[in-house]
Amino acid sequence: MAPLRIALYNGKGGCGKTTLAWNLAMGLARRAPTLLVDADPQGSLRDWAHWADSADHYAITLCDWAGLCEGGQPEHRYRVYDCPPRPDGDEIQGILRQADIVLLPALPSPLDLWASRRAAELVQDMQGGGSGVRGYFILNQVEANSALSRASQSAIAAMGLPVLPVAIYRRAIYRSAALEGLSVYHMGKRAQAACEEIERLIEEILK
């Protein structure tokens, strides 16, 4: 069976592609073998993640941007791509053509959303060209107690891609986990809320 392929993509840097790709892949790996493709040629994941620790406990394998894994590519059910922060290009198109689901992380501010416009257009072009890819915005670093502003709502509506009904909140634990090269699943009780929202994200994707 072909794996379910999920790409984290947005032309903008700093919106949460790597954070979400990493934690999402860790959550998926608790369910079935998962490949995490570090498609950013800067290879931040490889430098950063504690592969020895995490691979012992979870069925996760890291591949570089060309899809090469140490020891060959294992059988896997889920494949997660961390895309480079570029709106377009051959690599990006290659990944998006393969993907079943594209998630565009965006910060819930109108300016940030507008900056994601070209990325959203590329996904829509692919859909218009007959690709069955499902594309969604996922709001990241949402602040507790602050309703999404009306300007953000209309920016999203103008973008033409749906927003996933699961938002990821701004939580220090995402940064602390990253500093230690770990996912939120490794951080114990203080990461419970973060784990729960990543689990909700996974359930939404697997619907």
Ligand SMILES: Nc1ncnc2c1ncn2[C@@H]1O[C@H](COP(=O)(O)OP(=O)(O)O)[C@@H](O)[C@H]1O
């Ligand atoms: N939900 C979140 N809560 C708190 N910090 C976050 C969250 N998502 C991302 N970050 C932090 O924001 C910064 C940018 O995230 P990153 O995943 O590297 O973005 P990208 O891969 O799109 O460039 C990192 O320092 C990361 O730890």
Ligand SMILES: [Mg+2]
């Ligand atoms: Mg990144």
